[in-house]
Every structure is written in C-alpha cells, then in structure tokens.
Amino acid sequence: xxxxxxxxxxxxxxxxxxxxxxxxxxxxxxxxxxxxxxxxxxxxxxxxxxxxxxxxxxxxxxxxxxxxxxxxxxxxxxxxxxxxxxxxxxxxxxxxxxx
Amino acid sequence: xxxxxxxxxxxxxxxxxxxxxxxxxxxxxxxxxxxxxxxxxxxxxxxxxxxxxxxxxxxxxxxxxxxxxxxxxxxxxxxxxxxxxxxxxxxxxxxxxxxxxxxxxxxxxxxxxxxxxxxxxxxxxxxxxxxxxxxxxxxxxxxxxxxxxxxxxxxxxxxxxxxxxxxxxxxxxxxxxxxxxxxxxxxxxxxxxxxxxxxxxxxxxxxxxxxxxxxxxxxxxxxxxxxxxxxxxxxxxxxxxxxxxxxxxxxxxxxxxxxxxxxxxxxxxxxxxxxxxxxxxxxxxxxxxxxxxxxxxxxxxxxxxxxxxxxxxxxxxxxxxxxxxxxxxxxxxxxxxxxxxxxxxxxxxxxxxxxxxxxxxxxxxxxxxxxxxxxxxxxxxxxxxxxxxxxxx
Numbered sequence: 001x002x003x004x005x006x007x008x009x010x011x012x013x014x015x016x017x018x019x020x021x022x023x024x025x026x027x028x029x030x031x032x033x034x035x036x037x038x039x040x041x042x043x044x045x046x047x048x049x050x051x052x053x054x055x056x057x058x059x060x061x062x063x064x065x066x067x068x069x070x071x072x073x074x075x076x077x078x079x080x081x082x083x084x085x086x087x088x089x090x091x092x093x094x095x096x097x098x099x
Numbered sequence: 100x101x102x103x104x105x106x107x108x109x110x111x112x113x114x115x116x117x118x119x120x121x122x123x124x125x126x127x128x129x130x131x132x133x134x135x136x137x138x139x140x141x142x143x144x145x146x147x148x149x150x151x152x153x154x155x156x157x158x159x160x161x162x163x164x165x166x167x168x169x170x171x172x173x174x175x176x177x178x179x180x181x182x183x184x185x186x187x188x189x190x191x192x193x194x195x196x197x198x199x200x201x202x203x204x205x206x207x208x209x210x211x212x213x214x215x216x217x218x219x220x221x222x223x224x225x226x227x228x229x230x231x232x233x234x235x236x237x238x239x240x241x242x243x244x245x246x247x248x249x250x251x252x253x254x255x256x257x258x259x260x261x262x263x264x265x266x267x268x269x270x271x272x273x274x275x276x277x278x279x280x281x282x283x284x285x286x287x288x289x290x291x292x293x294x295x296x297x298x299x300x301x302x303x304x305x306x307x308x309x310x311x312x313x314x315x316x317x318x319x320x321x322x323x324x325x326x327x328x329x330x331x332x333x334x335x336x337x338x339x340x341x342x343x344x345x346x347x348x349x350x351x352x353x354x355x356x357x358x359x360x361x362x363x364x365x366x367x368x369x370x371x372x373x374x375x376x377x378x379x380x381x382x383x384x385x386x387x388x389x390x391x392x393x394x395x396x397x398x399x400x401x402x403x404x405x406x407x408x409x410x411x412x413x414x415x416x417x418x419x420x421x422x423x424x425x426x427x428x429x430x431x432x433x434x435x436x437x438x439x440x441x442x443x444x445x446x447x448x449x450x451x452x453x454x455x456x457x458x459x460x461x462x463x464x465x466x467x468x469x470x471x472x473x474x475x476x477x478x479x480x481x482x483x484x485x486x487x488x489x490x491x492x
Contacts, residue, residue: 021476022307022308022309029351050435053307053476053477054304054305054306054307054353054355054425054477055306055307055308057306057353058306058307058351058352058353059351060351061350061351061353061401062350062351063351065350065351066350082437086425089374089375089376089377089425090355090374090375090397090398091374091394091396091397091398092374092397092398092401094397095397095401
C-alpha cells in the first residue's frame with residue numbers, strides 16, 4: 001500500500017493505492033490522525049484500492065472517530081466494487097455517507 | 100578494549116581456534132584470553148570437529164590451510180557438526196593474500212577474514228563483533244520462541260473454546276469448519292440449545308486477526324454462552340453482548356456477527372445481522388439458493404446506541420442454512436479472483452444430496468481448490484445447519 005496526502009484550503013485528500021490490510025495499515029492510521037487541526041474535511045480516495053481487510057476498515061472508522069472530535073468530516077470516494085461491497089455488507093459505508 | 104564485552108559464565112565467549120602452527124596458536128590464545136575469551140585449541144580438522152560438539156563455541160577461528168582438510172571445504176562440516184539454528188560465525192586466518200582465495204572462502208560460508216600476520220587489536224575487535232552479533236541473534240531467537248509458545252497456547256485455548264460437539268436436536272443437524280489464517284484468530288462460531296428449546300446460532304468476525312482478535316473473540320464467546328442460560332429475547336441478548344464487548348474494543352476495532360435463534364418446531368430463524376455476511380439458504384430438493392439480505396444494526400463497537408433490528412425468516416423443511424465469515428467468500432485464487440458467493444453456491448448445490456458433514460467437507464475442499472497455493476489472508480469459518488423436520492401428517 002502507498003498513499004499520498006494533498007491539502008488545499010479546508011480540504012485534505014488522501015489517495016490510497018494498493019491493498020490495505022492488517023500488515024500495512026498502521027502507517028495510514030498515523031498519517032490520518034496527524035491531520036487533526038487541519039481543515040474541515042478529509043476525503044479518502046479509494047479508487048486505487050483493490051482490497052481492504054477488516055483492519056483496513058478499522059483504520060477508516062478510527063480516523064472518522066478521531067478527526068470527528070476535531071470537527072473534521074471524513075468522506076470515502078470511488079471505492080472499487082469489492083471494497084464497496086464490504087462497506088455495504090458491514091454497513092460501515094453509512095458512516096461515511098455512502099448509502 | 101573489550102572491557103564492555105558482555106560476559107557469560109565468567110568469560111566473554113568460547114572461541115575454537117583451529118591452527119596447526121603452535122607459535123601462531125600460542126599468540127592467538129594469549130591475545131584472546133587477554134580479552135576474556137575462553138580458547139579451545141585444535142591442531143587439525145578432526146580435533147576441531149570433536150571440539151565443536153563438545154564446546155559449542157561462539158566463534159571458530161580457522162586456518163585456511165589445515166594439514167588434514169581444505170579450510171573452505173571444512174566450513175560445511177563445521178555447520179553440520181553444530182546443527183545450530185544460528186550458524187556459528189567462522190573467521191578465516193590465512194597468510195594467503197590472493198583475492199580468489201578470499202572469494203572462495205566467503206562464498207563457502209565464511210563470516211570474515213583475517214590476514215596473517217594479524218594485528219592483535221584487529222583480531223579481538225573482529226572476534227568481538229561477531230560474537231556479540233551471535234549472542235544477539237541467540238537472544239532474539241529465544242525471545243521469538245517464547246512468543247511462539249504463547250501464541251500456540253492461545254491457539255489451543257481458542258480451539259478449546261469452540262464447541263466440541265454440536266447440539267443434538269431432532270430435525271436439525273450441524274457441521275462447522277474453523278480455519279484461522281494465523282495461529283489464533285478473531286473468527287468464532289457456536290451452536291447450542293437454549294433453555295427455551297430454541298437453538299442459538301452464531302458466527303462472528305472480530306476485525307483484524309491474530310492475538311488481539313483472539314482476546315475479543317474469547318469474551319464474545321463467554322457472553323453468548325451465558326445467554327444460553329438466560330434465554331432472553333434476542334434484542335436484549337444482542338444489546339447486552341454489544342454493551343459489554345464494546346467496552347473492550349480499542350478505536351477502530353469492531354465485530355460483525357450473526358446472532359440468531361432457530362426454532363426446530365416450525366423452522367423460524369430469528370436473528371440479528373450486525374454488519375455481517377448475509378446467511379445463505381439452500382433448498383436441497385430444488386437447489387434454490389437465497390441470501391437473507393435483511394439489514395440490521397452496525398457492527399458491534401461502532402455505535403453503542405444503534406437500534407437493534409431483529410429479522411425473521413422461515414427456513415423451509417429440507418433446507419440448509421449457512422452462516423459464514425467473509426474469509427470464505429473473499430479468499431482469492433492466483434489471479435486475485437475471490438471465491439465469492441458463486442463458489443459457495445456451486446459447492447453447496449453439488450453437496451445438496453450428501454449428508455451434512457460430507458457437504459461441509461466439500462465446501463471446504465472447493466475453497467482450498469480455488470485458493471490453490473495462495474495464502475489465506477483472513478480467518479475462515481462457516482456453520483452449516485440442516486433442517487429436516489419429521490413429517491407431521
């Protein structure tokens with residue numbers, strides 16, 4: 001997994017590439033948490049994520065909770081069908097305004 | 100210069116010196132002993148091998164030109180004699196300054212090289228580096244072993260927590276498979292008879308895997324088992340499970356589950372689906388297959404105030420109900436294709452006329468065939484329930 005972070009005005013975009021799993025998601029968690037106090041909105045672009053396990057989803061939930069305390073909303077964008085299906089079945093997509 | 104050297108058993112390490120020249124041997128011995136090493140001398144290859152087994156040295160200093168063996172060929176004999184997990188470092192001593200000799204020795208498994216006549220300070224410095232590195236590797240290996248023993252222990256406890264037998268209920272049969280991708284895992288299933296005559300069925304999946312997931316799984320299991328004695332209405336049972344379990348979750352941890360009660364009298368399956376894979380029903384005669392797609396609350400650990408929604412389905416006679424974790428449908432083949440609901444459906448249909456244990460084994464086999472050499476990335480669990488009530492006419 002790789003990711004890049006780009007901030008502009010009140011909005012930060014995290015573009016994630018590859019597979020987000022238990023073995024590699026810690027870095028994403030740390031980087032995301034570091035965004036508290038920066039802007040009003042964090043968009044996580046999932047268009048290039050082909051697989052995400054429950055630990056990866058846990059990172060999204062954790063970021064939503066953490067950044068939410070700092071008044072930042074987290075949105076997920078463009079998940080591929082398999083990731084979207086996981087977000088739908090677990091109903092976790094709802095938390096990110098996906099349903 | 101070796102004042103900082105860590106000493107074990109009153110010396111800084113055991114060095115086996117294999118050297119046929121007595122003058123050289125004397126010199127090496129005195130230099131190393133001054134640095135608190137214990138020196139075991141050997142004049143030739145034969146003595147050296149015998150000493151290897153007896154002394155288990157921390158390092159071997161080896162003259163490349165031995166009277167009875169070629170030093171480089173001798174390296175493999177030394178490693179064979181110790182059978183150590185961490186190969187003993189071997190440092191060659193030679194008057195031969197030919198670069199090709201050095202290359203051959205290093206390729207043959209030598210750790211380092213010293214040219215005669217050697218500088219005593221360099222000799223002790225090099226020896227100390229390699230001995231220290233070996234000691235660190237040994238400590239690491241020991242720590243790893245201890246960790247592994249603990250992991251094995253957790254895995255054994257966890258297996259022990261799964262039901263050792265599934266309930267005996269007229270008209271209902273069960274088969275279950277549980278395969279953690281690491282030693283311990285966050286998947287869990289259970290099936291037992293409640294006091295009210297209904298059968299509690301659950302399959303759950305804690306986010307992540309390994310030891311942290313295993314801890315949550317154990318708590319969930321204890322809570323669900325306790326419910327068996329209360330026979331409380333399902334929403335209450337679920338609510339209690341959620342309240343207590345969520346207390347132990349760290350940020351971002353959660354558990355999806357199906358928690359249900361099946362009534363063998365009329366085939367009613369009442370359940371809560373907390374963000375879990377929808378159960379599958381197969382009608383054995385027709386091969387008709389459906390997913391119970393009703394939605395329930397969010398997974399446990401995300402929103403303790405979410406409303407508990409229970410769902411109710413009638414399982415037709417001569418049907419099978421499959422509860423499973425996503426490890427079953429998500430498992431990929433070499434091309435990255437998931438086993439998917441289609442893979443499950445086809446194995447279930449193929450086994451529709453078999454007894455339930457055979458059908459469960461067939462499903463597991465189909466999954467294994469699909470994944471081939473691809474490693475499992477997630478824990479995988481399923482619980483297959485067959486409902487064949489006695490005819491009532």
